[in-house]
Amino acid sequence: MSSSLDAARPETAPAVTPRFRPAIHFTARDTWLNDPNGLVFHDGLYHLFFQNNPFGSVWGNMSWGHATSTDLLQWTEHPVAIAGDETEDIFSGSVVVDHGNTSEFGSIESPALVAVYTSAFKAGTIHSGTQAQSLAYSTDGGMTWRKYDQNPVLTRNSEHFRDPKVFRYEGPQGSFWVMVAVEAQQQKVVFYRSDDLKTWDFLSHFGPANADAGEWECPDLFPLAVDGDPGNTAWVLIVNVNPGAVAGGSGGQYFVGQFDGVRFLPDAGSLAAPTGLSSIADAEAAAAAMQQCLWLDWGRDCYASVSFSDAPDNRRIIIGWMNNWDYANQLPTAPWRSSMTLARELRLSSVSGATRLVQHPVLGEAKEELSETGSFELGSEALxxxxxxxxxxxxxxxxxxxxxxxxVEVKLLASPDGSQGTVLSYTTSNSRLTLDRTRSGDTTFHEKFASAESAPVALEDGVLKLLIIVDQSSVEVFAQDGTVVLTDLVFPGANSQENWLAAEGGTATVLKLAVSSLA
Incomplete structure (x- = not known):
């Protein structure tokens, strides 16, 4: 990350705000967090490591925090896993279970967990000012970690070489580890291979492409069956970008293509502008091309999404950072600052003749049904x-x-007098779904926070399908069975708890409406 701690530090800390603490989204107990790191499932536990400042609630002192869960909804925070020190900050990375003991850090019977992370070396050290990839390992199921004594294991003598995601490749080229990392300011994803996690050889690079005006960060690469057909597999490359996302500031894009063990080749349908958006001089043309990029999330607050290693049943599950670098250090929460998105299971589906990611939030079964209705007409009188x-x-x-x-609009977390509320609306004239938080509550802590985000949404047989998750300080919207997602933070007033549904300019038919709660 390139944020400046001194420049971002608020003049005064906000008052303690327990009512903004999410019920089902992970937050650190009383410190800052950002990117999810080292997502791995091992011995019945989901491990979430994350960028953490152990000493404050703004970015700085980067270390790896740690939390575990059995259901991806309720998390237990543990002590700092990998701590920064006088020589390095611990930037983003990944964790693998070394089942074959290729690293010799564990054994076949008791494999080690190996973290591959970015060492951001401090001024005056032997690697002063550079970013390189290093290892740490755990032989007790991820609870304690030891740094490898021959770090770093891979350097390019670069100031912006970071965010390694490592996975085991099994294919025509053989069986080996693959690292997917970035040269952030060159808008390039770089690929390396290794047999033992310690010695790495360069394979290829990808980029710049599509949204390339900002730094590229936190890549991920994985295969998925298209429409559930194991005989038709494509590869998905996630690349996060800051700034330059579709809703402004930071966000995540993805590409669909093929990976042959050496290079990633995107499908033609994944490329919005072959020469890249930053090279398009005409603002209107650039905006149109931006809409054609493949976005993980069209909202303001989903960044650095990466997936779990070794998830059960070969599920591909991601978690993102629910924030935006435009205003991340100024969020009006205390004593913590920042949270994660819900875990989301990914699938590849054929959508209007193209292969696209769909996302389904992992919600479990422990929901309390509040209401469910059959079909009815909806007019201007709000329900x-x-x-x-x-x-x-x-x-x-x-x-x-x-x-x-x-x-058609759903007004969420509205005040009794209607002056506050977050509005999710669908406009038929332009087929766009908009999430508007301009009057959602506290929006004044940063000039860029009050915003309205929109995405193109095509009806299916004339039907709009919505799955909305409202937590204490966030709204996540999954439209058309997860083909379009919008995520926004909101900070409503203490009495803003009402939810309303209405239609304007005619009548709509509600085919299904169900409301439930969970904690």
Whole structure:
């Protein structure tokens, strides 16, 4: 990360804000967090490591924090796993289970967990000012870690070579470890291979492409079956970008293609602008090309998404950082600052003749049903839904035929007088879904926070499908079975708990409406 601790530090810390603490999204107990790191499933536990400042609630002193979960909803925080020191900050990376003991850090019977992380070397050290890749390992299931005594294991003598994601490749080229990392300011993903996690050989690079105006960070690469067909597999390359995302600031894009063990080749349908968005001089043309990029999330607050290693049943599950570098250090929460998105299971599906990612939030079964209705007509008279509960998250599922309505909207976390609320609306004239937080509550802590994000959404047989998760300080929207996702932070007033559904300019038909809560 390239944030400046001194420049970003608030003049005064905000008052303690327990009502903004999420019910089902991970936050550190009383410190700062950003990128998820080292996501791995091992011995019945999901491990979430993360960028952490152990000494404060703004970016700095980068170390790896640690939390575990059995269900991806409720997390237990543990002591710092890999600590920065006088020589290095511990930047982002990944964790693998070394089943074959290729590193000789463990054994076949008791494999080590190996973290591959970026050492951001401090001024005056032997690698002063550079970023390189290093190892740490754990032989007790990820609870304690030891740095490898011959770090770094891979350097390019670069100031911006970081964020290694490592996985085991099995294919025509053989069986070996692959590292996917970035030269952040060159907008390049670089690929390396290794037999033992210690010695690495260069394979190839990819980029710049599509959204390339900002730094590229936190890549991931993995195969998925298309439409569940194991005989038709494509590879997905996730590349996060800051700034230059579709909603402004930081965000995540992806490419679909093939990886042959040496290089990644994107499908033609993954490329919005072959010469890159930053090279398009005309603003209108650049904006149009931006809409054609493949975005993981069209909201303001989903960044650095990466996937779990060794997830059960070969599921591909990602978690992102629910924040934006535009205002990350100024969020009005205390004593913690920042949270993670919900875990999301990824699949590849054929959508309008193209191969696209779909995302499904991992919610489990422990939901309390609050209301469920059959089909009914909806007009300009708003329907009040069950209120959001303090300390609990709310799940709203709806299938709506807009019919003659010009606009259908769900108003979330609204105040009794209607002056505050986060508005999710679908406009039929332009087929766009918009999440508007300009009047959501506290928006004044940063000039860029008040915003409205929108995404193109095509109806399916005239039907809009919505799955909305509302937590204490966030809204996540999964539209059309997860083909379009919008994630935004919100900081509502203490009494803003009402939820409403309405249609404007005509009538709509609600085919399904179910509301439940969970904590």
């Amino acid at each position: 009040r839904l069950p209120d959001a509960f303090p300390g609990r998250a709310q799940v709203i599922q709806a299938e709506i035929k807009p019919g003659t309505a010009e606009r």
